[in-house]
Amino acid sequence: MSTTEYPHVDAAIIDRARVILAQELEEFRRRTPNSIAWLEGAQSVMPGGVPMAWMRSLYRHVPVVAVRGSGSTFEDLDGNTFIDFNACDLAMPAGFAAAPIVHAITAQAQLGNHFLLPTIDAVEVCRLLTERFALPQWQFTLSASGANMDALRIARVATGRSTVLLFDGKYHGHLDQTLWSRSDDGSVDADLMGLDPTSAQSSDVIAYNDVAALRSRLAKGDVAAVLVESVLTNCGLVTPTPEFVEALNTQVRAAGALLIVDETHVQFAVHGGGTAVFGYKPDMLTGGKGIGGGVPIGVIGMTDEVAAVVSNNRDEDPGLVETGDSHGLAVGGTLYANALSLAAARAGLAEIFTAEASARVDELGAQLQKGLQSHVDRVGLPWTIDRLGGRIQWRLTPEMPLNGEESYRSIVLPLIDARKVFLLNRGLWDSIATAGPSVSYAITQDDVDAYITAAGEFLDALTALD
Ligand SMILES: Cc1ncc(COP(=O)(O)O)c(C=O)c1O
Structure with a gap:
């Protein structure tokens, strides 16, 4: 895809995102040899080596093979652990093994x-x-x-x-x-x-x-x-x-x-x-x-x-x-x-999913929004972090969207892909492309702090001068 598809985002930022993505994908491959080998072997019994085709393409990078999870965190076949900010596209807001x-x-x-x-x-x-x-x-x-x-x-x-x-x-x-x-x-x-x-x-x-x-x-x-x-x-x-x-x-x-x-x-x-x-x-x-x-x-x-x-x-x-x-x-x-x-x-x-637990999710969501916005402002990007309770959205347009067409303007794939794989290599499982990070009922204060810190490092890398 060319940068002209995203005229509302600085082309230099998108170019930089592509460089980060290439580097981080290389590192991710290095960290996941067992998952990669398993997926290859599984291709003889399942199309794409996965039991449901989405699992191959949903994340826009090669998936890992999951082994176990507890609370907000799961582990893959290579022993990598990830704090889950996608909650299986909201199918697991209770966390693992609740x-x-x-x-x-x-x-x-x-x-x-x-x-x-x-x-x-x-x-x-x-x-x-x-x-x-x-x-x-x-x-x-x-x-x-x-x-x-x-x-x-x-x-x-x-x-x-x-x-x-x-x-x-x-x-x-x-x-x-x-x-x-x-x-x-x-x-x-x-x-x-x-x-x-x-x-x-x-x-x-x-x-x-x-x-x-x-x-x-x-x-x-x-x-x-x-x-x-x-x-x-x-x-x-x-x-x-x-x-x-x-x-x-x-x-x-x-x-x-x-x-x-x-x-x-x-x-x-x-x-x-x-x-x-x-x-x-x-x-x-x-x-x-x-x-x-x-x-x-x-x-x-x-x-x-x-x-x-x-x-x-x-x-x-x-x-x-x-x-x-x-x-x-x-x-x-x-x-x-x-x-x-x-x-x-x-x-x-x-x-x-009680009212009290929901209030805690809301509070952690507010902290995540505030922490991310402060990093966005610090590096001088014209972006806004939106929120509905525990659900966060990185918005790249000046106005709040009113419909799907306006909202899709914030789905800038090179940026999302780069952020996602950068965070993966720092132990954070971020969203699928159209979603922002979500605070599940298992996410802790430490998890939120870890996401804010790693996202700040990503924004530093994105805006670093060559
Ligand atoms: C709003 C909405 N409705 C329905 C569904 C379908 O859910 P499922 O795939 O679990 O049937 C989804 C899935 O993402 C959704 O986002």
């Missing part, structure tokens, strides 16, 4: 992982979710992607419509219908390969925070669901304006559609997620990732009205069979809501 999760799943495994029947933890998990997200009824899946897929199906049955309205900069999982974007010429383009092309016909995308676009798109009368991240986190960090939240809260239902708020990335950055902080009033709320401390789970919260749609349209329901139509809603799976997931979620919600 005691409440270990105890809960050990006890449940001894009783049986799954029965395809309700287990008593389910009611307590619902109560804990209601306490923080204010929706009265819940269903469970195995991932946030699964939660979004089921939520969209429920919305189609509830409204008798099929279109899902999305916002630029979004990500909701690998669902065909949510992987489309609007390009400059107005067409809807696939984000990834392999999608069913017909799913584009029932998918539309407008700009985040654009109230006028929302109003005019809803006016067409075909939208089943508006699916929105409470805060955009997959293109940097974009918070909603009060007007946008108000418009979503009032106009979506008035237009005969349902509002689904995806909390997957924000659910633990701030207590109650973006829904509580920004005042969303969704018909459904979806989440997943770290709720069970790494044990797979996805959640769908819903109003009583939406819950009635689920209750009244169960597959193979005797009531539907009597009316000659036994085909109910296409939701669920044989491993969904298993006893192990629910035991882990109960422990996570009750003992790890």
Whole structure:
């Protein structure tokens, strides 16, 4: 990529970042011979030598092979240790081997992982979710992607419509219908390969925070669901304006559609997620990732009205069979809501992701923001460190972004790649490209201090005169 792709960043800084990246990649290769050899050997049994293709490319450097983790830190096959500021893209905000999760799943495994029947933890998990997200009824899946897929199906049955309205900069999982974007010429383009092309016909995308676009798109009368991240986190960090939240809260239902708020990335950055902080009033709320401390789970919260749609349209329901139509809603799976997931979620919600722990995450997030900003200012770069609770974003533009397009301007890959590999060689696991560092519930004061110090050294290297 040429520096002209990033006209808002000093070309000399980008050139310097490329030099740092090359040097640090060399050092990283030197430190990880066992991981490199293992990945090479594994190529005969797995494409790219990894059990899930993302693991090869997600970090934009060769991955390490993980061996064990404890608290905020994990160790690789070469004995390197890393303090994790990515939290597995927020799938592990509890940290590694968190005691409440270990105890809960050990006890449940001894009783049986799954029965395809309700287990008593389910009611307590619902109560804990209601306490923080204010929706009265819940269903469970195995991932946030699964939660979004089921939520969209429920919305189609509830409204008798099929279109899902999305916002630029979004990500909701690998669902065909949510992987489309609007390009400059107005067409809807696939984000990834392999999608069913017909799913584009029932998918539309407008700009985040654009109230006028929302109003005019809803006016067409075909939208089943508006699916929105409470805060955009997959293109940097974009918070909603009060007007946008108000418009979503009032106009979506008035237009005969349902509002689904995806909390997957924000659910633990701030207590109650973006829904509580920004005042969303969704018909459904979806989440997943770290709720069970790494044990797979996805959640769908819903109003009583939406819950009635689920209750009244169960597959193979005797009531539907009597009316000659036994085909109910296409939701669920044989491993969904298993006893192990629910035991882990109960422990996570009750003992790890508490309001008190969230206040600590917020405090450490504030320290990280302040420490990084002071280094940025010291070396004279015109950048701002933004924050939502424990989630940090390096912003390279003067104004706060309002939508995905504006936010992507801070995703300057040579800079991010150089920072990431520089930090790796100093024992810090930083973000994937579109995310900033995150303070998980396992991160300590020492971890935050270590990140600030190493990031300061990176900024010194970036701005050093030759
Ligand atoms: C906002 C949001 N929703 C849903 C998902 C899908 O999560 P999963 O891959 O765990 O299903 C993601 C993943 O990054 C996400 O960021």
